[in-house]
Amino acid sequence: MKSATQSALVFPETLSPATQALLDRADALCTRQGARLTQQRREILGLILSVNAPVGAYDLLEQMKTPDRRPAPPTVYRALDFLLEHGLIHRIERLSAFVPCTHLLHDDHAAGCNHDHDQDSICLHTAQFLICRSCKSVIEITNPSILDAVRTTCREQGFVIQSSSIEIEGLCAHCAAHRKTPAHQH
Amino acid sequence: MKSATQSALVFPETLSPATQALLDRADALCTRQGARLTQQRREILGLILSVNAPVGAYDLLEQMKTPDRRPAPPTVYRALDFLLEHGLIHRIERLSAFVPCTHLLHDDHAAGCNHDHDQDSICLHTAQFLICRSCKSVIEITNPSILDAVRTTCREQGFVIQSSSIEIEGLCAHCAAHRKTPAHQH
DNA sequence: AAAGGTATGTTATATTATCACATAAGCTGA
DNA sequence: TCAGCTTATGTGATAATATAACATACCTTT
Ligand SMILES: [Zn+2]
Ligand SMILES: [Zn+2]
Ligand SMILES: [Zn+2]
Ligand SMILES: [Zn+2]
Numbered sequence A, B: 001m002k003s004a005t006q007s008a009l010v011f012p013e014t015l016s017p018a019t020q021a022l023l024d025r026a027d028a029l030c031t032r033q034g035a036r037l038t039q040q041r042r043e044i045l046g047l048i049l050s051v052n053a054p055v056g057a058y059d060l061l062e063q064m065k066t067p068d069r070r071p072a073p074p075t076v077y078r079a080l081d082f083l084l085e086h087g088l089i090h091r092i093e094r095l096s097a098f099v100p101c102t103h104l105l106h107d108d109h110a111a112g113c114n115h116d117h118d119q120d121s122i123c124l125h126t127a128q129f130l131i132c133r134s135c136k137s138v139i140e141i142t143n144p145s146i147l148d149a150v151r152t153t154c155r156e157q158g159f160v161i162q163s164s165s166i167e168i169e170g171l172c173a174h175c176a177a178h179r180k181t182p183a184h185q186h
Numbered sequence C: 001a002a003a004g005g006t007a008t009g010t011t012a013t014a015t016t017a018t019c020a021c022a023t024a025a026g027c028t029g030a
Numbered sequence D: 001t002c003a004g005c006t007t008a009t010g011t012g013a014t015a016a017t018a019t020a021a022c023a024t025a026c027c028t029t030t
Helices: A017-032 A039-049 A057-064 A073-085 A144-157 A173-178 B017-032 B039-049 B057-064 B073-085 B144-157 B173-178
Strands: A089-092 A097-100 A128-132 A138-141 A160-171 B089-092 B097-100 B128-132 B138-141 B160-171
Touching: A017 A039, A039 A057, A039 A073, A039 A097, A057 A073, A073 A089, A073 A097, A089 A128, A128 B144, A138 B144, A144 A160, A144 B128, A144 B138, A144 B144, A144 B160, A160 A173, A160 B144, B017 B039, B039 B057, B039 B073, B039 B097, B057 B073, B073 B089, B073 B097, B089 B128, B144 B160, B160 B173
Parallel strands: A128 A160, B128 B160
Antiparallel strands: A089 A097, A128 A138, A160 B160, B089 B097, B128 B138
């Protein structure tokens, strides 16, 4: 993650109505799970939702600062933990950064967790992430064939899955198409 | 990674002959690639090889210290970068720690990189890692069906893979078998 | 030996994350 | 309502991981 002081991230002045709607949906999701999307958690989720890129904890921290208010790291990390636990965001390990769960943006997860996983494990909601090195976008996909392959392999090994990260770095379709082929590549 | 001061890692006093043999093999591999496995790089690879667990950079740093010699972080990170670039170790993102590449321990990679990947991308040598939360072991596997699923999905999306991390956390077969089933799990 | 690339030493600092303890806010049942 | 509990937040310090910048040494080639 870039340093917060030189971060290229641009946060909007105010949240768009679309983001507000997503926050309301997230709120409903939390309530259904017996959890509270407090004002602070809502604010942080709002920031993550309103940037079209993975966001670092210290980017958030920086963004939350006002003359009145200088939040400390634990404030952000606690909120992030909450959002992670409730499946509202994902952590991208390779970037030490966070993105909203795309399921929040669509209907398929609004009804709550319906994945199969055992009692001890958190909801896997096993997604995969395509990280573009050129435009810094992160695309969340949920591909059954990847998932099946992973599950089958683990079952064969007797390995009990509790959570997983599948992160692919490279060039997104757009950037790959616009990449010049090096001229001197004999 | 646990703090270096309270790390549970145990490094042996001296390297076993088996480890020495692996280092010699690594040396040969580097030479074939026109790279030099210097004394320092060899020392660090030796430390990683001689611990049956993922090792953090600062664990290595700690272990390298003698009355005469207080290496600084860049010393370790530069060696780690070299070892990563030459496929001798892997970084486990979830642990911010490093493990030897199992291919080094077997014959199938000794002849050098023969994977297919384009010019810009490093050798994927795309492995998957099964991380046991109980015994802290990391098992490296290379499962073609997972790889195929990932490649196919990326191709469909037009995404150009440059590198990837596939990390599964849970319980290894041994630990899963010895885990008590919670009595009150109705 | 000179030159150039590669490797290492050294100091400082950046970045990411957690601990420990105090305070506040929300909920529950007398 | 209010005491008592749980959850959430504030705050200061610090831990853990990683890199920047620049100096020096080493190795290879000419
Ligand atoms: Zn998701
Ligand atoms: Zn892109
Ligand atoms: Zn490997
Ligand atoms: Zn285990």
